[in-house]
Amino acid sequence: MNFAELITKKKKGLSLNQAEIEYLIKGFISNEIKDYQMSAIAMAIYFQGMDAKETSFLTGEMIKSGKTYDLKGVTGFKADKHSTGGVGDKTSLIYAPLVASFGIKVAKLSGRGLGQTGGTIDKLESCPGWTGEISEAKFEEIVNKVGMSIISQSQDIVPADKKMYALRDVTGTVDSIPLIASSIMSKKLAIAGNGIILDVKMGSGAFMNTVDEATKLAQAMVEIGKNHHRNIAAMITDMDKPLGREIGNANEVREAYETLQGNGPADLNELTEEAVGITLLQAGIFKTLAEAKEAVREKIKNKVAAPILKQFVEAQGGDFSVIENFEKSFKVKNTIEIKADKSGYIRYIDTNKLGYLAMQIGAGRATKEESIDFAAGITLNKVSGEKVLAGDVVMTLKTNKAVSGEFTNQGKLTFEIVDKAFVEPVIIKVISDLDLK
Numbered sequence: 332m333n334f335a336e337l338i339t340k341k342k343k344g345l346s347l348n349q350a351e352i353e354y355l356i357k358g359f360i361s362n363e364i365k366d367y368q369m370s371a372i373a374m375a376i377y378f379q380g381m382d383a384k385e386t387s388f389l390t391g392e393m394i395k396s397g398k399t400y401d402l403k404g405v406t407g408f409k410a411d412k413h414s415t416g417g418v419g420d421k422t423s424l425i426y427a428p429l430v431a432s433f434g435i436k437v438a439k440l441s442g443r444g445l446g447q448t449g450g451t452i453d454k455l456e457s458c459p460g461w462t463g464e465i466s467e468a469k470f471e472e473i474v475n476k477v478g479m480s481i482i483s484q485s486q487d488i489v490p491a492d493k494k495m496y497a498l499r500d501v502t503g504t505v506d507s508i509p510l511i512a513s514s515i516m517s518k519k520l521a522i523a524g525n526g527i528i529l530d531v532k533m534g535s536g537a538f539m540n541t542v543d544e545a546t547k548l549a550q551a552m553v554e555i556g557k558n559h560h561r562n563i564a565a566m567i568t569d570m571d572k573p574l575g576r577e578i579g580n581a582n583e584v585r586e587a588y589e590t591l592q593g594n595g596p597a598d599l600n601e602l603t604e605e606a607v608g609i610t611l612l613q614a615g616i617f618k619t620l621a622e623a624k625e626a627v628r629e630k631i632k633n634k635v636a637a638p639i640l641k642q643f644v645e646a647q648g649g650d651f652s653v654i655e656n657f658e659k660s661f662k663v664k665n666t667i668e669i670k671a672d673k674s675g676y677i678r679y680i681d682t683n684k685l686g687y688l689a690m691q692i693g694a695g696r697a698t699k700e701e702s703i704d705f706a707a708g709i710t711l712n713k714v715s716g717e718k719v720l721a722g723d724v725v726m727t728l729k730t731n732k733a734v735s736g737e738f739t740n741q742g743k744l745t746f747e748i749v750d751k752a753f754v755e756p757v758i759i760k761v762i763s764d765l766d767l768k
């Protein structure tokens with residue numbers, strides 16, 4: 332087997348078999364296959380694509396390149412959730428405690444935020460002392476005891492994907508469905524589990540801008556999951572508008588905690604109920620999605636899952652009292668109110684820009700080396716579709732940076748005020764083999 336044969340085969344649109352993909356990935360990791368050679372393969376994949384089997388083989392070989400978690404010490408059905416990233420997306424912090432409250436175990440790898448997309452690890456680190464860097468034994472212990480644990484993606488998890496992504500980033504091959512799907516799923520499948528629910532975002536605040544693009548990615552990831560013997564489903568959800576009312580870090584943890592106590596915004600409730608409901612069907616706890624979602628609503632009403640979020644944070648060294656005493660714990664020097672110029676209905680039109688605004692006021696990072704101000708963030712006083720009167724506060728920026736008129740200008744560019752009332756769906760479609768009627 333040699334590289335010239337494989338690149339010729341892929342250029343012609345032919346499928347690579349498992350042995351050939353194994354040769355490529357092992358050679359790339361060992362530096363026997365050079366960056367310029369793998370760049371050629373990535374470009375050929377970009378133009379010719381990969382079929383479902385090829386993509387699954389690629390995912391499997393990337394998983395084998397690093398550490399995996401077999402979770403042999405964890406009892407019961409093991410579930411996981413993944414979001415492709417979005418502004419204000421704190422759903423995992425609501426999903427995991429709710430799933431755990433039904434006796435299902437959630438063992439999850441999460442990452443940090445970069446640019447306009449917030450990271451779950453960053454949000455949790457707003458609780459002083461919390462760490463996602465724990466041993467495998469401790470990980471299993473917390474999952475068994477609390478019902479959930481979220482840990483950081485370490486350097487030894489899927490190193491082939493990290494090396495491959497760095498190459499794709501500088502060769503214009505990031506936006507390849509097979510390469511995106513295998514990248515995401517290799518990290519999901521590095522942890523042994525039974526059920527996975529994917530939240531694939533589409534819109535102005537997402538990597539996939541259209542429903543068609545998001546559907547292709549979702550279908551590719553579902554096929555990978557099936558080929559790796561997972562019970563898997565995917566939701567296509569709207570990121571033309573931010574999720575919830577809070578964008579930031581500590582403020583998003585607080586919103587998640589309040590949602591678990593029955594005080595969450597409608598869109599967060601809707602998305603979480605669907606995701607948890609599908610997981611409950613995967614685990615065989617309920618027969619219909621309607622029954623499962625009703626049970627989820629009852630858990631929220633009775634606030635039984637809220638203590639699980641606190642227990643999990645504390646089990647990993649975090650001080651959750653800062654969230655319980657939020658106003659005292661997270662003070663900022665400056666508050667900027669952005670007001671409506673006229674009456675009508677708010678429609679968010681550039682969620683991506685809203686995410687970057689949060690980053691600029693301190694709630695995110697442009698490079699991995701930058702630090703985050705956990706107190707900085709944006710509160711949406713009016714959400715998309717909500718009625719507003721001239722002079723009403725649409726959003727509030729909280730920052731420790733010097734006040735700049737540019738913050739207000741950028742904030743105003745993220746929304747418009749329309750004359751007629753409208754309704755935007757949160758969940759656009761669901762891809763699943765389950766009967767979700």
